Amino acid sequence: DAKTTQPTSMDCAEGRAANLPCNHSTISGNEYVYWYRQIHSQGPQYIIHGLKNNETNEMASLIITEDRKSSTLILPHATLRDTAVYYCIVRVAGTSGSRLTFGEGTQLTVNP
Amino acid sequence: DAGVIQSPRHEVTEMGQEVTLRCKPISGHNSLFWYRQTMMRGLELLIYFNNNVPIDDSGMPEDRFSAKMPNASFSTLKIQPSEPRDSAVYFCASGDPARSATDTQYFGPGTRLTVL
Numbered sequence: 001d002a003k004t005t006q007p008t009s010m011d012c013a014e015g016r017a018a019n020l021p022c023n024h025s026t027i028s029g030n031e032y033v034y035w036y037r038q039i040h041s042q043g044p045q046y047i048i049h050g051l052k053n054n055e056t057n058e059m060a061s062l063i064i065t066e067d068r069k070s071s072t073l074i075l076p077h078a079t080l081r082d083t084a085v086y087y088c089i090v091r092v093a094g095t096s097g098s099r100l101t102f103g104e105g106t107q108l109t110v111n112p
Numbered sequence: 113d114a115g116v117i118q119s120p121r122h123e124v125t126e127m128g129q130e131v132t133l134r135c136k137p138i139s140g141h142n143s144l145f146w147y148r149q150t151m152m153r154g155l156e157l158l159i160y161f162n163n164n165v166p167i168d169d170s171g172m173p174e175d176r177f178s179a180k181m182p183n184a185s186f187s188t189l190k191i192q193p194s195e196p197r198d199s200a201v202y203f204c205a206s207g208d209p210a211r212s213a214t215d216t217q218y219f220g221p222g223t224r225l226t227v228l
Contacts, residue, residue: 032215043116043203043219044155087155099145099168100205100217102155 004088009107012082018075020106022088025069030092033064035073036100037084044087044102047073078110114138116220118204124226130192133223136185137206145205145217146179146189155203161187194227201225 005023012018024033034049048055048062050071055062061074075082087105117136125131137144145160159169161181169179176195181187191198201224205217 038155041222043205043222044217045219046216049215099157099160101157104154 004090004103006086006088006103006106008104009109011109011111012075012078014080014110014112015077018078018082018108018110020073020075020086020088020108021070022073023070024088024090027068027090028092031090032092033062033068033071034089034091034100035060035062036087036089036102037082038087038105039081039084044100047086078108080110080112082108083110084108116204116206116218118202118220118223120223121221122224122226124228125194126228127195128193129227130190131194131198131225131227133189133202133204133225135187135189135204135220137187137204138218139185141206141208141218142184143207143217144181144187145207146187147203147205147219148200149203149222150200158189191225194225196227199225199227 032049032051035047036044037047038044048057048060050062050064052064052068064071085105085107087102089100116138119134142163146158147155148158149155158171159179160167164181177191179189201222203219203222205219207217
């Protein structure tokens with residue numbers, strides 16, 4: 001699986017958009033970009049994933065650059081409950097080798 | 113629907129004792145994963161099963177660790193003998209990559225293990 005680089009920490013004001021970047025310059029053509037988050041003392045939670053098109057669901061939006069070497073997770077209206085560690089993971093999906101390799105992630109703190 | 117169930121939620125034991133962690137995956141999921149999380153090493157995969165068969169156990173630290181999945185609804189992770197460096201939060205996750213459009217893994221609440 002390709003290596004990812006994320007900022008160690010970010011702050012965001014409640015109600016504002018949180019934009020979390022991720023670099024994955026060695027991503028392969030068949031690797032997806034996944035985002036998970038881990039709220040303190042809980043198990044990781046899936047947020048969203050994409051291959052090359054931008055994606056949106058009820059939790060967030062994922063913007064992937066045209067060369068696929070980086071992406072941004074957008075939480076459009078951050079709340080205090082969005083305070084968590086956010087992990088960007090690139091991996092091949094839907095195969096028997098479906099491991100998740102977690103890096104250090106970004107600690108997002110949403111401030112009132 | 114019930115999510116991934118893990119027991120116990122907390123375990124405190126003394127060095128040298130045997131520890132057994134249990135996991136019940138989400139019904140219908142055919143993949144099961146055991147992860148360990150520590151401050152020093154972060155979240156790391158220990159072993160995963162597809163259709164009850166261990167696929168990759170390269171993350172299992174040493175022979176003291178063993179994992180079984182006797183049926184589709186139950187798995188155990190055993191540490192014998194336990195050591196203080198095994199203290200961590202152990203997560204179980206399940207998924208169904210063949211049928212899920214997202215190939216999502218669903219994590220349990222974890223077992224916090226403390227070895228004194």
